[in-house]
Amino acid sequence: MRTLCLVLCLLTLCGCANQPVAAPPAKAAANHLDWKCLWVWGLPRKTLQDAQHEVAISKSLGFNAIACDGKTQYMKLLMPEARKQGLLVYAVNGAPYGQWGFAKLGTIQAPPNCVQEFPPEELKAMSVQTDPDLPVNPGPWLCIDRPEARKYAADLSVAMLKEYGVDGIALDWTGYRNYRGCQCEYSRVERAKFAAAHPELSAEQVQKEFSLQRIELYYQAVRDAVLAENPKARLMCHIYPQFAAEPLYGWRLPVEHPAQTVAWFFKPHWPMQVVEQNCATVKQTEHKRYAYQVGTGFIGLDMAPEAVKTPDRLRQEIHAIKAAGLKGFCIAGGAEFLNDQGLSDVLSQELGGAAHLHPALVPAK
Numbered sequence: 001m002r003t004l005c006l007v008l009c010l011l012t013l014c015g016c017a018n019q020p021v022a023a024p025p026a027k028a029a030a031n032h033l034d035w036k037c038l039w040v041w042g043l044p045r046k047t048l049q050d051a052q053h054e055v056a057i058s059k060s061l062g063f064n065a066i067a068c069d070g071k072t073q074y075m076k077l078l079m080p081e082a083r084k085q086g087l088l089v090y091a092v093n094g095a096p097y098g099q100w101g102f103a104k105l106g107t108i109q110a111p112p113n114c115v116q117e118f119p120p121e122e123l124k125a126m127s128v129q130t131d132p133d134l135p136v137n138p139g140p141w142l143c144i145d146r147p148e149a150r151k152y153a154a155d156l157s158v159a160m161l162k163e164y165g166v167d168g169i170a171l172d173w174t175g176y177r178n179y180r181g182c183q184c185e186y187s188r189v190e191r192a193k194f195a196a197a198h199p200e201l202s203a204e205q206v207q208k209e210f211s212l213q214r215i216e217l218y219y220q221a222v223r224d225a226v227l228a229e230n231p232k233a234r235l236m237c238h239i240y241p242q243f244a245a246e247p248l249y250g251w252r253l254p255v256e257h258p259a260q261t262v263a264w265f266f267k268p269h270w271p272m273q274v275v276e277q278n279c280a281t282v283k284q285t286e287h288k289r290y291a292y293q294v295g296t297g298f299i300g301l302d303m304a305p306e307a308v309k310t311p312d313r314l315r316q317e318i319h320a321i322k323a324a325g326l327k328g329f330c331i332a333g334g335a336e337f338l339n340d341q342g343l344s345d346v347l348s349q350e351l352g353g354a355a356h357l358h359p360a361l362v363p364a365k
């Protein structure tokens with residue numbers, strides 16, 4: 001490709017080519033991605049300097065949006081810096097997951113007695129990792145089937161908008177281990193009602209459809225509350241591949257950018273044919289229900305030995321997203337990958353970034 005571009009440039013400079021020369025394919029492809037979101041954890045997020053650095057990293061690599069899980073003080077430092085650079089900021093709302101304690105903001109806190117329930121033997125089986133693609137995450141998890149869990153997620157989102165002044169909310173930890181099969185009394189009763197209303201469905205189909213409809217309700221509640229607070233606010237989320245019955249269900253959600261996992265973190269990395277097929281599916285379904293939705297491909301990237309990718313592999317995955325015609329792109333992982341020269345070079349080249357901040361994009365904590 002580089003050789004081809006060089007030849008074309010030389011032809012132009014020599015005046016040998018009278019016809020307009022097409023833009024180099026790499027540039028055209030980079031322009032094709034409209035919404036490019038960086039979602040990393042592990043960055044130092046405390047001081048104004050941290051905020052300026054986070055914005056600088058994101059811009060230099062070519063991103064125009066970030067998902068950030070900073071606390072109130074940091075978000076207030078970050079927002080003016082992001083505004084100066086035209087960077088969209090989404091506050092991460094991981095309401096359903098309580099391993100580190102359920103999120104609190106102001107007077108908003110998780111509803112009591114609203115966690116998922118499973119028989120002990122089932123919970124034990126779920127706690128053993130048997131598939132590298134399906135990490136085990138110890139609970140507690142909110143039961144997202146319930147209206148009080150939806151209200152909590154919605155209230156927390158509104159509080160984040162008010163407190164941080166962000167552009168939108170990034171919904172996280174939904175559709176993970178909490179995606180189906182909760183055995184709390186509420187879920188059992190509601191699932192039984194759903195089954196009775198749908199005698200045409202098998203038990204497996206009931207499980208899947210009931211779960212998907214409850215996930216939809218969760219997102220809808222958040223959307224309604226967020227838009228009531230700020231009609232210009234936007235939603236994004238991560239669609240985990242754990243929902244095995246239909247892993248690319250983002251089209252069903254009222255979300256502008258459902259970042260659907262087209263390439264997951266873990267080795268063995270998914271064959272490129274699978275990545276390409278995932279991208280095609282996301283493209284085909286992006287407007288199936290919501291005209292405002294933008295098909296968005298999610299790539300997981302982490303420097304852990306069980307996950308790390310080569311720069312060439314990362315480039316192939318990004319190319320698959322572009323080739324499918326997706327305009328939304330989200331990459332997520334531990335911030336250490338930003339310190340890898342090869343990986344950050346690929347990001348900068350593919351996303352139309354400019355500067356290089358090496359060495360040490362990510363300062364020591």
Ligand SMILES: [Zn+2]
Nearest residue numbers: 143182184187
């Ligand atoms: Zn439940």
